[in-house]
Amino acid sequence: MDFIELRVKAPGELSDILVAELAEVGFDTFEDNDEGFCAYTTEDVFNPDDVAEIMSRYEGLGELEHSHRTITRQNWNAEWEKNFQPLVIADQVSVRAPFHPARPDLKHEIVIMPRMSFGTGHHDTTALMIENQLTIDHQGKRVLDMGCGTGILAVMAVQLGATSVLAVDVEPWTAENAADNAAENNVQDRVEARLGDISALEGEAPFDIILANINRNVLLEDMAAYGQYLKPGGPILFSGFYEEDLPLIRTAAEQAGFTYESMRTRNHWVSAIFRK
Known part of the structure; x- marks a missing residue:
């Protein structure tokens, strides 16, 4: 196609x-x-x-x-x-394509082959999510990455110590791309890429951490389910919406049992951390 x-x-x-x-x-x-x-x-x-x-x-x-x-x-x-340029996030994370030179001077390096998937790190929401991930303890955690795109957040989670990540997306080529990028970063044994929406989680035990960089409407629609699939005390990181949408997200999150902790903004985009 x-x-x-x-x-x-x-x-x-x-x-x-x-x-x-x-x-x-x-x-x-x-x-x-x-x-x-x-x-x-x-x-x-x-x-x-x-x-x-x-x-x-x-x-x-x-x-x-x-x-x-x-x-x-x-x-x-x-x-x-022709257009994809290497990127550094928070002075700690190199995001590059396979044909770019490595950055051994940085703590983390993620190699991404975007194909047709959203999330190379260049968009503000992805970079904000990674910045928030850097503040969260992933060590030994089981992580859910909803709307995984290229799988960049899943790879970041493993590099931060997660033992396993379930990466879910509704687009077939995106799920395939996430799996390929997990292999590109040698974390395929800890990342499962799955095709589907929130219903693809049926039967899953609650996760320690949830990452959800999607869009406002999907976040609001699935908020109650996120509450079901997150362990008590666990953090959930949201992005994919503007600053003016945060009150809507916050109200829905609090109704689902989450407590607001903090947010980061860039060019009017938001990534917010809540906790169950």
């Missing part, structure tokens, strides 16, 4: 809003550039009417242009290799 690249020219703050909107209609990989960003999805998911409707809502808020093209599957790796 081929992919769709949507090129969007927009100012910074508007770009952040559009990324969130496009994620709601099936785009799952985003790369920033000097003029705005590129968004990617598969040909079967792409609906030009959805894109046009989103863009029309923000006309007049700044210079806004968009266009799309089809990229064949065999050319996808060349496309992101």
